[in-house]
Amino acid sequence: MSEEKFINQNITPKNTSINQKGNLEISGVDLVELAKTFQTPLYVLDYETLKQMALDYKKAFSNYEKINLLFASKALMTSSVAKIIDSFGFGFDVVSMGEIYTLKNAKVNLDKVSFNGNNKSRQELTFALENKINRISVDNFHELELLNEIAKEKNIIQKIHLRIAPGIECHTHEYIQTGQIDSKFGFDLTKIPNAIEKIKNEYKNILLKGLHVHLGSQIFETKVYSDAVKIVLEKIKMIKEDFGLELDEINLGGGLGITYTEEDSPPSVFDIANVIISSIEDNCKKLNLNKPVLYIEPGRSLVCSAGVSLYTIGSEKNIEGIRKYIALDGGMADNPRPSMYQAKYEAAIANKKDSIKNEKVTLAGKFCESGDILIKDIELNQPKAGDILCVFDTGAYCYSMSSNYNCALKPAMVLIKDKKAYEIVKRQSLEQLVQNDVILDID
């Protein structure tokens, strides 16, 4: 692995520093001022970090001539984020009608979109076809039949990938492993011939272009990618020999990990790209296949390091000799990852110039749940009520997994660009919180 640190290997966004006032700033914007202007909790996204990671992805895969980079929208989807990522030349992996709709809302061209998911509904598939989604990654037999039926009604030949479960285990949290045999996603390897037979003989409104795998998320190993390439290309060879169908596309999903804390050591995007590209070359040569069009779908690694969350510190509870709890004005509703996956984060106090770590505390959320702990046992510079806390690496799977638990209002999001802050998602209002409530007349 190379010595240089790339975006996904750093804990803080690209241009993070302490300014003359002694406050933390990102790309020239003071985080304490941001908290004052937009209130907390607040999601902050740094354009420069996002752009650098997108450029790194493009550079890393630039010597593979047939590459399609798709952003996995589930990691972070807002209309402005869609527009920005589109401007970097990425397409999108979507998993719902809502994600497709958000892309449409941002006026993003849908010709570079792939639709994933293990139980797409008739309504969603119809919506996808009506919006000319480029590829549908079909997950199971039920969907093959349903999609063919809808495509037939609309007199369309829909191009698809077949999602397969490659039987590869990666060492990540059990809840975010996906490639193993015991998974709800994709066709078992043993069922592929049956699926191909049906596509070939029965489903005339489906055109199979390639195979799709996704191994899991927050992956630190590179070998799982070369294993996946081998399996996918061997299956493509089998399909060619046994069924006479030549597939020329492969989608390897997402998964590249990032550094949340010093304990994490993910490979860089260049490491991953080299492994994938050389493995394609080797296996194609061995199997006498043409090099396929390659799709990859990074989510976390593209956006995570560009995001931080700001909170205001409130109450504290010191249990002598046991633990000191410091409470934040947010928590599991805006970042459910610590309570769901025991995810770890780094943080700093934004209004204290010295990054001295002189007090061990536990940062608790404000939600009515003992498990709502954002960071357990972190060393900080004497956190006090009114301090602004900055939690790093919250760009992925925080806003997109946020909830209204305890009727919390979803935070605003600002984008830092050209030394200015732009509000790209407004804070939810109390009126919005109840806007879909129907009040029954009860005598």
Ligand code: LLP
């Ligand atoms: N492609 C497919 C088919 C996926 O299912 C996923 C993520 C991705 C791409 C993007 O993977 P990434 O590059 O982000 O690792 N909520 C969890 C992560 C769940 C990932 C689900 N699928 C978390 O917060 O850690």
